[in-house]
Amino acid sequence: MRITKPRLAVAKILIEHAGCPLSPEEIHQKTLSLKGISCDQVSVYRALSKFKDLGLATKSSFQGEAARYKLAGLNPPRHEHFFKCRQCQNVESFNECFVSKKERLLEAAGYKNVSHHLEISGVCPKCVNS
Numbered sequence: 001m002r003i004t005k006p007r008l009a010v011a012k013i014l015i016e017h018a019g020c021p022l023s024p025e026e027i028h029q030k031t032l033s034l035k036g037i038s039c040d041q042v043s044v045y046r047a048l049s050k051f052k053d054l055g056l057a058t059k060s061s062f063q064g065e066a067a068r069y070k071l072a073g074l075n076p077p078r079h080e081h082f083f084k085c086r087q088c089q090n091v092e093s094f095n096e097c098f099v100s101k102k103e104r105l106l107e108a109a110g111y112k113n114v115s116h117h118l119e120i121s122g123v124c125p126k127c128v129n130s
């Protein structure tokens with residue numbers, strides 16, 4: 001992969017916020033504070049979709065919202081689930097899937113192309129205690 005300044009900037013932000021899914025807008029905002037590397041929002045989008053194609057970043061989306069991206073782990077799970085706080089809008093990822101076991105059972109029973117989409121939302125402990 002060719003290393004361009006926007007890609008470098010986006011990679012830096014993703015590494016600094018590993019484990020925390022960010023929207024392209026948030027990533028763009030954060031790149032503005034990087035010295036010597038500036039990039040526009042279009043470049044951020046391009047870099048993110050490139051990283052996703054290469055398996056370096058994973059994409060998640062909540063209904064009615066812009067997709068969020070985070071750095072992919074070394075052994076990325078089949079997929080992840082996310083918790084979103086309704087107050088601070090913070091998104092956390094879980095590395096486990098509670099449903100995939102049931103999916104495998106369905107597949108074993110002859111069902112094909114089984115998939116699911118699950119969103120968990122609520123109020124995070126930080127917001128509850130403040």
Ligand SMILES: [Zn+2]
Pocket residue numbers: 085086087088089090123124125126127
């Ligand atoms: Zn919160």
Ligand SMILES: [Zn+2]
Pocket residue numbers: 079080081096097098099100116118
């Ligand atoms: Zn799942």
